[in-house]
């Protein structure tokens with residue numbers, strides 16, 4: 573019987589010789605820079621979109637993550653696991669926890685003043701996370717290489733110094749406003765564009781990269 577050789581390529585079809593974990597900054601990546609107009613350390617970042625599953629106040633079953641700016645190119649956030657977030661009985665669903673990490677790393681956009689979307693997201697689940705737990709998340713940018721923004725995050729149980737339950741690394745890709753207007757469902761895009769605050773914010777990110 574002949575076995576099938578493992579695929580000698582990375583997630584984007586690159587040859588094995590070129591493969592570095594896609595979420596690890598390359599050696600020539602730039603250190604991240606806190607944008608001069610980034611929210612001051614300690615400031616609550618609020619929601620980027622009322623209907624966002626991760627942070628939107630209108631999503632009653634969403635994560636309603638509350639993030640704050642840190643000193644560097646970093647944020648802290650808390651996610652309270654509710655019964656609606658269960659996977660196993662009394663335990664958080666892994667995909668929901670990944671969403672919380674995605675949202676926390678996505679909120680680094682506020683610190684860089686960049687609009688970006690998740691290209692790749694890797695997660696290690698280290699400990700189970702029971703319902704009613706508050707997951708304390710710290711997320712930071714680890715490097716920037718052109719449009720590519722490398723991020724890492726960890727989530728701890730019960731407090732910022734609690735045991736680590738989840739670790740994540742991600743590659744975000746900078747996009748323009750057109751990313752949303754081209755691909756989003758027209759009715760939500762129309763409503764979002766009619767919201768002057770949201771529109772101005774995304775435009776400001778574009779002219780002040």
Ligand SMILES: CCCCC/C=C\C/C=C\C/C=C\C/C=C\CCCC(=O)SCCNC(=O)CCNC(=O)[C@H](O)C(C)(C)COP(=O)(O)OP(=O)(O)OC[C@H]1O[C@@H](n2cnc3c(N)ncnc32)[C@H](O)[C@@H]1OP(=O)(O)O
Nearest residue numbers: 583584594620675678679681687689690691692745752764
């Ligand atoms: C009007 C409404 C506005 C609403 C927005 C409001 C506010 C925004 C501002 C602030 C937001 C604040 C907080 C946000 C909080 C949470 C956000 C949650 C984030 C998400 O949950 S977001 C949803 C999931 N996300 C997607 O829905 C993406 C689908 N996808 C695509 O839309 C494309 O795929 C894209 C754009 C990613 C790239 O497409 P593209 O054509 O622009 O660029 P291209 O493919 O050339 O990639 C360029 C370089 O990245 C490398 N690269 C790309 N992908 C890679 C991968 N997976 N692995 C390894 N490398 C990768 C390439 O290899 C190349 O590298 P190189 O330059 O070295 O060749």
